[in-house]
Amino acid sequence: MRFSEHMGSLRRIAVALAGLVAVTAVGTVGYVVLGFPPLDALYQTVTTVSTVGFREIQPMSPAGIVFTIVLIVVGVGTVLYNLGVILEALTEGHLRSSLERRRMDNRISHLRGHVIVCGHGRVGRSAADHLLADGQQVVVVDTNPERLVGLRPTGVHLVGDVTDDAVLRSAGIEHARALVAALETDADTVYVTLSARAMRPDLVIVARARTAEAKEKMLLAGATRAVNPQNIGGRRMAAFALQPDVAEFLDVVMRDEYLDFRIQQVRVEPGSALSGRTLAELDLHERTGSLVLALRASPGSDLEAKPPAGTTIPDGAVLIALGTPAELESLSRLGRTHE
Numbered sequence: 001m002r003f004s005e006h007m008g009s010l011r012r013i014a015v016a017l018a019g020l021v022a023v024t025a026v027g028t029v030g031y032v033v034l035g036f037p038p039l040d041a042l043y044q045t046v047t048t049v050s051t052v053g054f055r056e057i058q059p060m061s062p063a064g065i066v067f068t069i070v071l072i073v074v075g076v077g078t079v080l081y082n083l084g085v086i087l088e089a090l091t092e093g094h095l096r097s098s099l100e101r102r103r104m105d106n107r108i109s110h111l112r113g114h115v116i117v118c119g120h121g122r123v124g125r126s127a128a129d130h131l132l133a134d135g136q137q138v139v140v141v142d143t144n145p146e147r148l149v150g151l152r153p154t155g156v157h158l159v160g161d162v163t164d165d166a167v168l169r170s171a172g173i174e175h176a177r178a179l180v181a182a183l184e185t186d187a188d189t190v191y192v193t194l195s196a197r198a199m200r201p202d203l204v205i206v207a208r209a210r211t212a213e214a215k216e217k218m219l220l221a222g223a224t225r226a227v228n229p230q231n232i233g234g235r236r237m238a239a240f241a242l243q244p245d246v247a248e249f250l251d252v253v254m255r256d257e258y259l260d261f262r263i264q265q266v267r268v269e270p271g272s273a274l275s276g277r278t279l280a281e282l283d284l285h286e287r288t289g290s291l292v293l294a295l296r297a298s299p300g301s302d303l304e305a306k307p308p309a310g311t312t313i314p315d316g317a318v319l320i321a322l323g324t325p326a327e328l329e330s331l332s333r334l335g336r337t338h339e
Helices: 003-033 038-049 062-091 094-109 122-133 165-170 186-199 212-221 229-242 244-255 284-288 325-335
Strands: 115-118 138-142 156-159 178-181 204-208 225-227 262-267 291-296 318-323
Touching: 003 038, 003 062, 038 062, 094 156, 115 122, 122 138, 165 186, 178 186, 186 204, 186 212, 212 225, 229 244, 262 325, 284 291, 284 325, 318 325
Parallel strands: 115 138, 115 178, 138 156, 178 204, 204 225
Antiparallel strands: 262 318, 291 318
């Protein structure tokens, strides 16, 4: 069910239930005014609007008879509307969808540092699978519920249109670490990029571009990175043709979840054991076993490959390192403030 349809179904059910409560309350108050004790007034109201009609609790005046006639007309109509809405929810799957949506909303509300994948086509599915295989928390959003079939159990999905800001909020954009936009059209991807950047200026946004022109527009719209999968695929094929061993090594290191070695980025937090010290002082290879391949001194600056031993690591720097998961975790601990 689409997000708007889901909300419309919930609103109809809420209106129906509110109407039933209102009729019950009005009927009870009316009978109390006519001289019934509160409990008898409630009993009389329920038996009247449900058309059970066992008997009158006490003899009624002409005013009571008129009030009862009005209550029957209004109350029975309300009850029938309630039954119709509930039956519609059951027969069309709205109730099951609503319960599923509530369960997903509850899971999303507890997520922190997750990745939102917008669009679950070929590119979006591949990105989500890789993230989930890497142990990341992922929320996948797509307008077509059929595309979400087969999503790993650890993934959370949401059926809705991400060009609607309410859907992005429902996906937990306030607490997300990144957003991957892989929608069917470049126009929708640009729109989502603009919306997400306005809502979260610090969010990492990776946008899929179908053309070189669209790539530039996505960067202007606020994407941290714009990626053309066809271009990347062509480069990889050329690399395999010219340097197959190098290409295979990089491909396996970046994508094989069963390999012992990884390439990972490590952020240096202010006041950490790495901050303000040189690579020579730290001797990270001896200390952690990991190998520093590159360094980015500050956000937006160029990556410095093979940084010299005398390079000082500033606050907020990012290290690109190669190592086993345990070695990289040791390096990450050194980059955290509490260490």
